Amino acid sequence: MNDMVEKLFLDKNLVFIATINPDGSPQLTPVWGDFDNGHVQINTAEGRIKHKNVLKDPRVAVSVVDKDDPLKMTTISGKVIEILPDYDYNHADKLAKKYMNLEKYPFKSPGEKRITFLIKPEKIFVLPEIPMNHD
Numbered sequence: 001m002n003d004m005v006e007k008l009f010l011d012k013n014l015v016f017i018a019t020i021n022p023d024g025s026p027q028l029t030p031v032w033g034d035f036d037n038g039h040v041q042i043n044t045a046e047g048r049i050k051h052k053n054v055l056k057d058p059r060v061a062v063s064v065v066d067k068d069d070p071l072k073m074t075t076i077s078g079k080v081i082e083i084l085p086d087y088d089y090n091h092a093d094k095l096a097k098k099y100m101n102l103e104k105y106p107f108k109s110p111g112e113k114r115i116t117f118l119i120k121p122e123k124i125f126v127l128p129e130i131p132m133n134h135d
Helices: 003-010 049-054 090-100
Strands: 015-020 026-031 034-035 039-045 060-063 075-085 114-126
Touching: 003 034, 003 060, 003 075, 003 114, 015 039, 015 049, 026 039, 026 049, 034 090, 039 049, 039 075, 039 090, 049 075, 060 114, 090 114
Parallel strands: none
Antiparallel strands: 015 026, 015 060, 034 039, 039 114, 060 075, 075 114
């Protein structure tokens, strides 16, 4: 994995995940995510549209754009190879620290069960560095 791609996921950048609706149309959601051990990790809750979609079709695309430099970006297509329970909120808490500097995930809902998509990248696109003319 390209170092810049990993850095995009590890920094405080929103991740956009696209899943496939039952009618074949795309479904796109901004989410919190990170990268570990060669896999993109996206945290969500059981029963959400993206969860239902990947249960039927594990193909996804994710995109991340650097919050400070929109020319640093990546788009990855791959498959959700595993859905990990995050019922203890360990991953959600880690992401709350990253995105909000909070120790605990602040949006807990009664009965909500958090999960983490483990996504194996299959195709990775990185925008080539473009020299800027500052005349």
